[in-house]
Amino acid sequence: MLAIPATLALALVVLPVVGLLVRSDLTRLPSLIATPSSWHALRLSLITAALATLACVLLGVPLAVVLARARFRGVRLLRSIVLLPLVLPPVVGGLALLYLLGRKGFLGMLITTLTGQSVPFTTTAVVIAQTFVAMPFLVVSLEGALRGAGDRYEQVAATLGARPWTVFRRVTLPLLLPALGSGVVLSFARALGEFGATITFAGSLEDVTRTLPLEVYTQAEVDIDSAVALSILLIVVAVLVIAVARPRSWEGGLR
Amino acid sequence: MKKLALAVAAVALFAGACSSSDEPSTQTGGSSVSAPAPKGTGGTGGGTLTVFAAASLTESFTALGKEFEAQHSGVTVKFSFAGSSTLVQQLTNGAKADVFASADQANMDKAAQGGVIDGQATVFATNKLAIAVAPGNPKGIKSFADLNKAGLSVVTCAPQVPCGSATKKVEQQTGVTLKPKSEESDVKQVLNKVRSGDADAGLVYVTDATSAAGKVDKVDFPEAAQAINNYPIAAIKGGQAELAHQFEEFVLGTEGKNELAKVGFGSAQ
Numbered sequence: 153m154l155a156i157p158a159t160l161a162l163a164l165v166v167l168p169v170v171g172l173l174v175r176s177d178l179t180r181l182p183s184l185i186a187t188p189s190s191w192h193a194l195r196l197s198l199i200t201a202a203l204a205t206l207a208c209v210l211l212g213v214p215l216a217v218v219l220a221r222a223r224f225r226g227v228r229l230l231r232s233i234v235l236l237p238l239v240l241p242p243v244v245g246g247l248a249l250l251y252l253l254g255r256k257g258f259l260g261m262l263i264t265t266l267t268g269q270s271v272p273f274t275t276t277a278v279v280i281a282q283t284f285v286a287m288p289f290l291v292v293s294l295e296g297a298l299r300g301a302g303d304r305y306e307q308v309a310a311t312l313g314a315r316p317w318t319v320f321r322r323v324t325l326p327l328l329l330p331a332l333g334s335g336v337v338l339s340f341a342r343a344l345g346e347f348g349a350t351i352t353f354a355g356s357l358e359d360v361t362r363t364l365p366l367e368v369y370t371q372a373e374v375d376i377d378s379a380v381a382l383s384i385l386l387i388v389v390a391v392l393v394i395a396v397a398r399p400r401s402w403e404g405g406l407r
Numbered sequence: 408m409k410k411l412a413l414a415v416a417a418v419a420l421f422a423g424a425c426s427s428s429d430e431p432s433t434q435t436g437g438s439s440v441s442a443p444a445p446k447g448t449g450g451t452g453g454g455t456l457t458v459f460a461a462a463s464l465t466e467s468f469t470a471l472g473k474e475f476e477a478q479h480s481g482v483t484v485k486f487s488f489a490g491s492s493t494l495v496q497q498l499t500n501g502a503k504a505d506v507f508a509s510a511d512q513a514n515m516d517k518a519a520q521g522g523v524i525d526g527q528a529t530v531f532a533t534n535k536l537a538i539a540v541a542p543g544n545p546k547g548i549k550s551f552a553d554l555n556k557a558g559l560s561v562v563t564c565a566p567q568v569p570c571g572s573a574t575k576k577v578e579q580q581t582g583v584t585l586k587p588k589s590e591e592s593d594v595k596q597v598l599n600k601v602r603s604g605d606a607d608a609g610l611v612y613v614t615d616a617t618s619a620a621g622k623v624d625k626v627d628f629p630e631a632a633q634a635i636n637n638y639p640i641a642a643i644k645g646g647q648a649e650l651a652h653q654f655e656e657f658v659l660g661t662e663g664k665n666e667l668a669k670v671g672f673g674s675a676q
Contacts, residue, residue: 251603256605
């Protein structure tokens with residue numbers, strides 16, 4: 153009974169990629185991809201997505217633990233607010249970031265006064281935009297795992313005399329590893345595909361802010377063949393990321 | 408619990424990916440283009456005329472559409488405004504339209520090569536670059552060369568889009584090479600970066616700066632005459648030829664000239 157909708161669902165995911173492959177001239181693929189601008193875009197994408205994922209882990213893990221374990225009033229509201237970037241169109245997120253951290257935004261003005269630097273149009277802006285859209289994926293994965301596991305083990309560890317930091321390091325974190333793995337993969341994938349927030353907040357300049365999705369969009373203006381070739385490159389990278397990271401962490405998380 | 412959380416995340420990931428790939432059309436244009444417009448019975452008795460027009464024509468063509476409807480009872484004019492290259496892609500991939508108005512000759516040629524143009528295209532307007540700056544011009548920008556002053560944050564269009572190729576042409580003519588903070592994919596994005604205050608100056612079309620009067624100041628520079636952009640209009644194959652032709656005549660006529668001049672378009676040479 154489930155076979156028909158399941159097949160349709162799979163077709164919905166796979167067929168568009170097939171469409172892209174059919175339209176592309178595979179013999180010209182290497183020459184279309186091997187341009188300095190696409191390598192710059194690929195390198196920038198990998199570096200920024202990795203940095204954004206790191207930022208997601210450093211900030212998202214503590215946030216997920218607090219959200220899952222905290223007992224104060226308003227924690228449910230907080231939980232919904234954290235998910236905001238998931239439901240916001242990325243371009244709205246980009247505008248919001250621009251109006252906060254732009255030269256006329258209140259935080260942006262403060263940063264400019266203190267450091268003499270401004271955030272928009274920098275690689276930092278790309279990482280911030282990617283972290284903004286990707287962090288909820290990590291928090292959702294982790295929080296679900298934490299709440300599912302409960303805090304029995306932590307309580308036992310505490311009664312056996314472990315200090316809070318030891319409990320976090322030796323009990324909470326190991327329990328979280330499978331969910332952390334899938335959260336990291338999802339965040340990295342989302343950061344890699346980020347377009348709307350980046351183009352709105354960070355702009356588009358080769359080797360500084362023009363990531364692979366932005367390069368695809370720019371190329372589509374003049375040469376749709378090379379845009380298709382770059383899209384295939386992006387798909388290959390995304391599939392590689394999932395394939396490399398999936399066997400242990402993802403399926404572990406689904407156990 | 409774990410499964411549910413993961414499923415939610417996976418669905419949201421898909422939704423995120425969807426919305427990012429949707430953005431180009433919403434950013435560059437306004438109205439939706441996905442649904443083919445219902446066709447009328449043909450002839451001049453009535454029906455819907457679908458016009459695909461470059462984003463820079465938004466203000467003037469919207470006004471012209473209203474006037475055209477007033478003069479042709481029973482006719483409804485629908486617009487899809489987006490970047491010219493986006494429109495060409497949609498047309499060559501089977502989007503239904505009657506008229507195409509492009510912001511440059513290159514994209515009209517592409518549409519013709521794609522076999523979607525009926526007959527010849529006619530140039531109906533010209534446009535050139537101007538510098539958009541914050542109201543009151545606080546940085547005192549008076550010429551194209553001023554854009555290279557130290558500490559100035561300048562934003563241009565990417566060379567791949569018409570306004571960017573015009574910028575490159577002016578750079579070559581003047582020998583002034585700009586170091587932009589960002590190369591945007593369409594001219595309205597450049598304008599937005601100036602309006603938000605994140606860019607001190609942006610190279611836009613005269614018409615964009617005129618339409619945004621009050622929000623930005625326009626600085627004209629003589630070298631802009633080196634890179635005049637022609638706007639051609641043509642009927643689309645398989646569309647309502649007669650109504651399309653009437654709209655073309657209307658844009659080329661007095662009413663068209665007046666509306667286009669209001670936002671700063673030059674007349675066709």
